[in-house]
Structure formats: structure tokens, C-alpha cells
Amino acid sequence: MYLNEFFKDADMILVGIGENFQDKFDEIEVADEKNVTILEDYARKKYLDTCPKSDVTEAYEKLAKMLEGKNYFVVTLCTDDKIYHTNIKSDRIVAPCGSYSYLQCEEVCTEDIYLVEEYKDILDKGEEPICPKCGKKLVMNRIGVKKYSEEGYLKKWNTYMKWLQGSLNRNIRVLELGVGMKYPSVIRWPFERVTLINNKAKFMRVHKQLFQLTEDIRDKGISIEENPIDFLRNQIV
Numbered sequence: 352m353y354l355n356e357f358f359k360d361a362d363m364i365l366v367g368i369g370e371n372f373q374d375k376f377d378e379i380e381v382a383d384e385k386n387v388t389i390l391e392d393y394a395r396k397k398y399l400d401t402c403p404k405s406d407v408t409e410a411y412e413k414l415a416k417m418l419e420g421k422n423y424f425v426v427t428l429c430t431d432d433k434i435y436h437t438n439i440k441s442d443r444i445v446a447p448c449g450s451y452s453y454l455q456c457e458e459v460c461t462e463d464i465y466l467v468e469e470y471k472d473i474l475d476k477g478e479e480p481i482c483p484k485c486g487k488k489l490v491m492n493r494i495g496v497k498k499y500s501e502e503g504y505l506k507k508w509n510t511y512m513k514w515l516q517g518s519l520n521r522n523i524r525v526l527e528l529g530v531g532m533k534y535p536s537v538i539r540w541p542f543e544r545v546t547l548i549n550n551k552a553k554f555m556r557v558h559k560q561l562f563q564l565t566e567d568i569r570d571k572g573i574s575i576e577e578n579p580i581d582f583l584r585n586q587i588v
């Protein structure tokens with residue numbers, strides 16, 4: 352199945368990027384995956400800044416080409432910011448799980464977030480930056496930290512919601528790429544619902560294991576049992 356065909360005649364394209372695309376940071380050692388320190392996270396951030404080329408980068412580049420000139424929105428579960436290094440427009444991407452570009456207070460004494468760049472000097476010295484409001488530590492603004500500040504993505508989320516409200520009765524194509532069951536309320540369930548309530552919607556789910564479609568959207572959907580990264584890389588554009 353070629354995506355160009357699926358996207359043909361679409362008024363709007365909604366894309367969901369799942370955890371399959373997230374960088375696993377294999378090259379950066381951490382002592383305890385459940386309690387990653389800010390300095391370890393900063394090492395990951397520095398690694399990401401080198402824009403490491405991978406199969407995922409190649410997959411994004413294909414996707415970017417196919418979305419060019421179209422009315423789209425991308426929701427991603429990734430926090431690695433790799434998608435921002437592609438030609439996919441950043442104002443059309445929302446990343447509800449956070450980002451390695453921002454810091455937040457570990458206790459969320461305020462929802463405020465801070466650019467990692469601004470704390471570069473401190474971090475480069477191997478010191479832990481401190482919350483300017485309460486003096487506790489700053490941590491990465493990403494899901495997985497003890498308390499997650501959602502401030503970083505809410506504005507974009509509102510833009511996305513407005514965009515979505517305009518999709519009723521329009522030819523929307525819903526593409527879900529490698530989205531598993533880790534955070535189903537972010538992409539998986541709402542995407543199914545968008546498909547269900549719109550008579551003109553068409554849905555495509557690409558996943559190596561969780562490719563099945565629910566009964567109620569089966570007649571609007573295509574299910575592809577494939578690694579979504581390979582699926583994109585194999586597209587002809």
C-alpha cells in the first residue's frame with residue numbers, strides 16, 4: 352500500500368507517531384533507567400543534538416515529502432525531538448510526552464518550563480540546575496520524570512484540537528504509525544474516535560504486532576502488519 356494513494360484527495364491528514372520511533376539512547380549509559388538523572392538526560396540531549404542519522408530519520412524524511420503542501424497535523428509520543436529536525440512543519444507537531452529541549456521543576460512548584468540551552472553552562476560543568484522559583488532541582492520536561500509538567504505542549508494541543516474540530520464532514524485521512532498501548536488515550540483511542548464519527552474518514556494502522564482494527568472502524572480502515580519505520584522507508588515518493 353502506497354501512502355500517496357491513501358493521501359489522495361485528502362482535505363486533512365492526521366498522523367500519529369508511536370513509541371516505535373523513540374530513540375532508545377543505547378549509546379548513553381544510565382545507572383537506573385527508572386531514575387535517570389538530569390546529567391544523564393543532558394548527555395542524551397547532547398547526543399540528540401548531533402542529529403544522529405538512522406532508519407527513523409530516513410522514515411521521517413519520506414513522511415515529510417508525502418505531507419508536503421498538505422493540511423496535516425502530527426501527534427507524536429516521542430520525546431527525542433528528532434522529528435523537529437525534518438521538513439515536517441514544527442507548528443504542525445504536538446509532542447504531549449515532552450521534550451529534551453526543556454527543563455521543569457522536579458516538584459512542579461510552577462508549570463513553567465525552561466530552555467535547556469539557557470542552563471547549558473551549568474550542565475556542561477556537570478552541575479545540576481536549580482529551580483529559580485523554589486530552589487529544588489530542575490529535570491527534563493518529559494514523561495517518565497516523577498512529576499511531569501504539561502505546560503510545554505498545552506498551547507500546541509489547543510491548536511491541534513481546533514484543527515481537529517474543523518475536520519467534521521471533511522475527507523480526513525488518519526494514519527497511525529507504530530502506536531502501541533502505552534498511552535492509548537493520547538493517540539490510539541482518539542484516532543479511532545475521529546474515524547468513527549466522521550463518515551468521510553479513512554484510517555490506516557501500521558504496527559508490527561498491534562495492527563488489528565476494532566470492529567466499528569473496520570470498514571473505514573486498513574491494517575498493515577509491518578514495522579512502521581520500514582513501511583515509511585519503502586514508500587516511493
Ligand SMILES: [Zn+2]
Pocket residue numbers: 456457458459460461482483484485486487
Ligand atoms: Zn520549583
